[in-house]
Amino acid sequence: MGPLIGSPLVRLLLARVGQGVLVALMVGLLTFILVRALPGDMAYRIAAGRYGFDWVSTTAADAVRHDLGLDQPAPLALLAWIWDLLRFDLGQSLVTGRTVAEELSHQFGQSVLLAAWAAGLSLLIGPPLGVLAGLRPGRLVDRGLLLVAVLMRSVPPFAIGAVLILVLAVQARLLPAAGYGTPAHAVLPALTLALCLAAVSARVSRDAVMTVSGSAYYGFGRTKGLGGSLLFWRHGLRNAAVPVLTYFGVQFVALVEGMVVIETLFAWPGIGHALVHAIVARDVPMIQGAALTMGLFVVAMNTVIDVVCHLLDPRGEPS
Amino acid sequence: MTFVSLEARALRVRSRGVNPQTGQPDQLVEPVSLSLRPGHAVTLLGETGSGKSLLAQALIGALPSGLVAEGEVLVNSVQQLTRTAAQRRALWGRMIAVLPQEPWLALDPTMQAGAQVMETRWLVGGQPRPQAWQGARAALRHLEVEAAETRLPGQLSGGMAQRVAFAAAHTGDAPVLVADEPTKGLDISRRDSITALLRRHVEEGGALLTITHDPAVARALGGTVLVMREGAVQEQGAAEEVLIRPRHAFTRALLAADPEGWPRQAGGGQIGAPVLIARDVGKVRGGRRLFSGVSLHLAAGEVVGLSGPSGCGKSTFGDLCLGLLSPDSGTVERPAAAPHRWQKLYQDPPAAFPPKVTLRASLMDVVRLHGCDPAEIARLLLRLGLTEGLLDRLPSQVSGGELQRIALLRVLLLKPLFLFADEPTSRLDLLTQQETIGLLTAAAREQGCAVLLVSHDRALLDRVCDRVMTLPAAA
Structure with a gap:
């Protein structure tokens, strides 16, 4: 009975695992593209989140940009995220600094x-x-x-x-x-x-x-x-x-x-x-x-x- | 409660509402009287739409809510029509067993066959569970389908499903057995095995009511036969009397429609150029060798029959001839011509038309796509005995026979060189079958179209084909 019941069920589970991996890649790619496509300079937004709106200045934004490596090319950043994901590391919140x-x-x-x-x-x-x-x-x-x-x-x-x-x-x-x-x-x-x-x-x-x-x-x-x-x-x-x-x-x-x-x-x-x-x-x-x-x-x-x-x-x- | 009799006296069926055109309710079944007694078979013989199923439903109290039964139905002399629906339902499974049409659909697809046979004994018959299981297993063994016990209906063959349904319906408790078209869609050997089961019920002292369109079933069961047409009984009497010496013209036509009694069609019309030469073809499908070394030489205007047991690859051979499949061995030669001049006529006409488009639109699509002459439609309508008005209806609004003739018309519009007709009449009534086959072969011979006609009815092929080829059972 074991293999009879097991095999379709195992196939079903494997298919779902594959689907999970695909979802992870799609989500990573889409959020990455969408966030980059949002209007406005990310560095200013993040600086506002970190220091409060009253403390946002070009200096603060540049510090954030440098600190987070926002000036590095986009594909590199995406690959870095996927590499981290493979090690089950979701990274750190840009605002609070705690791990995601x-x-x-x-x-x-x-x-x-x-x-x-x-x-x-x-x-x-x-x-x-x-x-x-x-x-x-x-x-x-x-x-x-x-x-x-x-x-x-x-x-x-x-x-x-x-x-x-x-x-x-x-x-x-x-x-x-x-x-x-x-x-x-x-x-x-x-x-x-x-x-x-x-x-x-x-x-x-x-x-x-x-x-x-x-x-x-x-x-x-x-x-x-x-x-x-x-x-x-x-x-x-x-x-x-x-x-x-x-x-x-x-x-x-x-x-x-x-x-x-x-x-x-x-x-x-x-x-x-x-x-x-x-x-x-x-x-x-x-x-x-x-x-x-x-x-x-x-x-x-x-x-x-x-x-x-x-x-x-x-x-x-x-x- | 011992069973003495189930009688209908002047039983009739009408619609509950009033027909707006006539101002009166529709009378669907005219008064019928009959009597079911232990050890006696009664058969209602008639075509689709003759009211025979309605009559049976009225008798057991299973009419759809829009219909009303009038007259008298007596079970052991107790009037039933004045009782409540719940009181009448209480007889089902206990006094009256109903053998369903199309057993494949009548079995719960998600419950093992054994449990479906056992539950009638357990939940309806009131036996304790172990005893009910014992009875169910014994019944399956008796019918030689023990293997079905732990299988789901989808894993049963048609013949096995038929016998499982029989075991589930027929627990031995209910003395009256009602079988509605129990042989519909079955080939002859399966048909005979189910009629043998029904006969055994009668021999064991049960009462039997069978509804069928097949005179051979009525003949095999004996007893009393009622011939119905358009809601009225045409003729009623002992089977041997009615079926051998029919007095009514309709009964005679019905009996003559049995292919056994058809006159031989004169073949030997104009035989033209070859349209198909198959040499030593073989085909393997699903890891199974269906056939090998089959040869066929077919010329324009020839009608050739193709017979063989279920699953021997008749449809596959047809698809090879049409060029839809290629053979694994051997060759199929066809003269160069547009692919649409090799055509197929399907078994189930409603499945061959888009359901929500009028027939005219379906035909005009063919005319436009292949540049046929639209005037041809009118000529073919006349030739096939169809009226223009039918074309404005949907496929579901014409009869099966009419729809199959329209399918034939659609094929003939394309001036086919070769037509593969795959069991084109196995879902039609006998009279309609005779008419359809007659038109099909005559029209094809007139147009010089070669026909390969598949049927499980050898007598039919012998009567209408120039020759018959038989495929052996698959390995």
Whole structure:
């Protein structure tokens, strides 16, 4: 049994590792090009980050330029970054001087916490509603869900976040509007992200359940005498779960995207928040480190989803 | 509960809503009376759209929500139509077993076959798990498919899936077995093995209702036959009576449409220049030698049949003739001509047309691309018995037979030298098959087009082809 189960799984994992390496290279290259393409002199920006805006002068900027080797040719700087990366060295923040790894480790933990809450919450909201709608298509639940889902998808996450802050924090005074420290602080940002995710996963679940319940094998299960819920547990759930989970993996991209905006909105000290600050300060190693961590996070989560799908769906990859 | 009978008295089916054109509901099945009793087979014989499946669904309480059954359905003399849907469903699997169409699709693709056979005994039959497993294994062994137990449906052959579905539906608890087109798409040996299973159910004292378009199945099952057409029973009686001495003109036409009864088509038309010379060709695919040393000499206007067991490489040989593949050994010679004059007619007509484009647009694309004469379309429509109006519809809005004739029209527009027709009628009803094959061979002979016609029905090939070549089973 070992090699039988192992080989497709191992192939899948190897493919993901390769993808991770590609992501690392692409992220490094793109952030490098984009930061260089930003208007303004980097040295002045970094000097402002280091010494404060009032202390920026040509002398300070030149000192920064010299200190960081910003005057060396671009390709050389990129190669240096890749060489450091191969030794698992992300470099040092240009602003604080501390290592990027040190800076990111705390922020990354906070982001993972938020992402886990958001993903968990969205799974509790989206798929169950989708299943309810999919089992009775065209009825009230289905139509209501369609309306809410379209609404949620067409409004940007920060607007949903702002509405939640206004209603639950400012008006009802149930929850803190921003910041972190207590579990209550995580509720609003997690809920905002979860609602955006659930809007789509509910629709995907609904369609998956509809496809399954309209299938010939579901009909055969019915005429075999399996009643409503029994039929769903035996033949509905597993078959519908595969597309839902696969899509959930795709949604991690949206989750990471949303995190940048939502962490900033709720002042959540996560990696998205750090990325925005690093971009403002032109803190190139921090930008590269944050983008790299987020990219690899998406790859890692997709790998987890792949493994779960592989275990759920015994068919494996079509040969 | 012992089973005594399942009866329909003046059972009819109509639409729930009102047809805006007539102001009345559509009557889909006219009143039918029949009786299912232990040890007796009843067969509904008719073409696609004749209402035979609807009648069966009305009988077991599985009509789609837009349709209503009226009249009487009695199980052991208890009226069923006044009972709730849930009460009627309670009979499924316990009193009535339903053998699904297309077993490959009817099995859960992500559950092992054994579990799907076992769950009926466990969850519906109420047996303890170990006993249910024992029963399931015994049933699979009985049907000679023990190997299927731990396989997924995607890993089963068509014939194995058929028997697994049979074992899953037929637990021995339900005395009534309803089989809806159980032989659809099967070749003759598989068809005979499934009818043997159905017959065994009757011999063991079960009641059987079979829905089929194939008179050979009705003949093999015996019992009572009802011939249906356009929602009405045309003729009803003992199988030997109805199938041997049909009184109704429609039954006679249906029986005559069986290729066994076709008149021999006179070949020997104008045989022209050679269009294809294949010498000693062989082909290996997927590490398996499909055939070797096959030769074929084909001249314009000739119709040659190609037969052989499933998987022997008939389609591959056709692709070699068309120049879509090259042989591993031997040679294929074809006269120099534009590549579009070697054409293929596919098995499944809906798959050969873009689904969201009108048929006219599909044809006009061909006319534009190859510079054909658009007036040819009108001539061919007439020749193939089609009406102009059909062309403004989508592929899904015409019947399978009409669509296959339009596919033929599209091919003939290109004035092909050679046509490879790959099981072109295996998904059509018998009457439609007869008509389509007749038009195909006649039109090809008129145009001087050489045809290589594939069919698993040897009788059909013998009747319409100038000669028949057979490929042996692959190594």
